[in-house]
Amino acid sequence: MLAIEVTEFGDDSVLEEVERDRPEPGPGEVLLDVEAVGVNFADVMQRRGHYHGGPEPPYVPGMEAAGTVEATGAGVEDREAGDRVVAMLDGGAYAEYATAPAQALFDVPESISFAEAAGFPVQFLTAYLCLHDWGELDEDDDVLVQAAAGGVGTAATQLASHHGAEVYGTASTSEKLELAERLGCDHPINYTETDFAEETDDLTDGDGLDLILDGVGGDTFRESVDALAPFGTIVAYGAASGEPGTVDTATLLFGNKSVEGFHLGRATQLDPERVFAAVPELSAMLASGDLEVVVGQTFALADAADAHRALENRETTGKVVLEP
Numbered sequence: 001m002l003a004i005e006v007t008e009f010g011d012d013s014v015l016e017e018v019e020r021d022r023p024e025p026g027p028g029e030v031l032l033d034v035e036a037v038g039v040n041f042a043d044v045m046q047r048r049g050h051y052h053g054g055p056e057p058p059y060v061p062g063m064e065a066a067g068t069v070e071a072t073g074a075g076v077e078d079r080e081a082g083d084r085v086v087a088m089l090d091g092g093a094y095a096e097y098a099t100a101p102a103q104a105l106f107d108v109p110e111s112i113s114f115a116e117a118a119g120f121p122v123q124f125l126t127a128y129l130c131l132h133d134w135g136e137l138d139e140d141d142d143v144l145v146q147a148a149a150g151g152v153g154t155a156a157t158q159l160a161s162h163h164g165a166e167v168y169g170t171a172s173t174s175e176k177l178e179l180a181e182r183l184g185c186d187h188p189i190n191y192t193e194t195d196f197a198e199e200t201d202d203l204t205d206g207d208g209l210d211l212i213l214d215g216v217g218g219d220t221f222r223e224s225v226d227a228l229a230p231f232g233t234i235v236a237y238g239a240a241s242g243e244p245g246t247v248d249t250a251t252l253l254f255g256n257k258s259v260e261g262f263h264l265g266r267a268t269q270l271d272p273e274r275v276f277a278a279v280p281e282l283s284a285m286l287a288s289g290d291l292e293v294v295v296g297q298t299f300a301l302a303d304a305a306d307a308h309r310a311l312e313n314r315e316t317t318g319k320v321v322l323e324p
């Protein structure tokens with residue numbers, strides 16, 4: 001089968017097309033015939049060697065694969081060949097076939113394409129848990145989603161809007177801001193042209209923001225602290241800028257402001273019930289059309305390097321998908 005391997009840490013040229021034997025499902029696993037692979041910014045950070053606890057090369061990247069069950073391993077009773085599913089994986093999704101633990105599968109209804117399914121688990125669970133569980137979103141809240149047209153951003157914008165919150169969203173281009181607005185962002189802000197902390201201060205009559213979801217880090221995170229209202233919370237879940245956010249605790253304590261950290265993989269290991277409690281509501285909202293998986297770009301699996309380049313160059317919107 002065709003797979004993509006990260007041969008060493010580096011730029012997108014380290015993604016190489018390789019031929020591999022089709023894997024066999026072990027006990028408790030299924031073999032997936034992969035139809036669509038979700039590309040995550042974490043794949044880029046891992047490839048660069050900048051991901052805390054990430055894999056060592058050579059490895060086949062990818063943590064989301066949608067497709068049909070091809071075969072089941074010993075002890076798997078509730079799955080059969082032909083089931084349409086999407087899986088969250090520890091790696092190995094950039095391939096024509098991948099094995100996945102049977103417990104890490106979600107059903108994919110006929111109404112949802114495999115590309116949409118591949119864009120669902122990581123980004124929607126992250127957005128949902130950051131907003132509702134970690135961020136304790138209230139319908140009266142003023143909530144800011146950084147990089148609102150990105151993968152997690154498009155999910156968070158829809159979820160916050162659906163909950164009734166006043167939604168502020170940042171992005172780097174007018175096209176991205178139009179997308180965020182279409183998804184329910186009430187106040188789109190180009191943070192490459194405007195000081196978003198000043199703008200949100202004006203828009204909230206000086207009150208500040210109750211909740212900020214930040215997957216960008218660096219200067220954006222530092223300015224987010226300024227934009228926060230007293231008793232407000234930032235949920236820090238990523239560093240797409242390449243630089244983690246830093247904060248002076250004096251600013252937090254004198255401002256009665258909070259920062260929470262969120263990591264889906266670690267949360268799933270530590271407390272799977274808390275993470276998966278969100279699945280029924282999310283699945284129902286997706287099936288009813290209340291939520292949309294925005295598949296911004298699709299690439300052939302062999303063109304994974306182009307997909308990474310586009311993501312790193314801020315050229316993508318919504319979810320980036322590879323199709324074997």
Ligand SMILES: NC(=O)c1ccc[n+]([C@@H]2O[C@H](COP(=O)([O-])OP(=O)(O)OC[C@H]3O[C@@H](n4cnc5c(N)ncnc54)[C@H](OP(=O)(O)O)[C@@H]3O)[C@@H](O)[C@H]2O)c1
Binds near residue numbers: 041
């Ligand atoms: N903690 C978790 O469990 C978890 C789960 C999923 C994702 N994440 C993290 O969340 C972040 C977003 O992930 P995603 O997959 O949804 O990616 P994404 O938002 O689709 O892409 C990243 C976006 O970040 C913005 N950005 C700002 N500065 C950037 C820079 N210097 N280089 C590249 N992009 C920059 C860009 O939007 P603009 O052009 O609009 O600025 C870009 O489109 C990543 O840091 C990712 O690692 C964490």
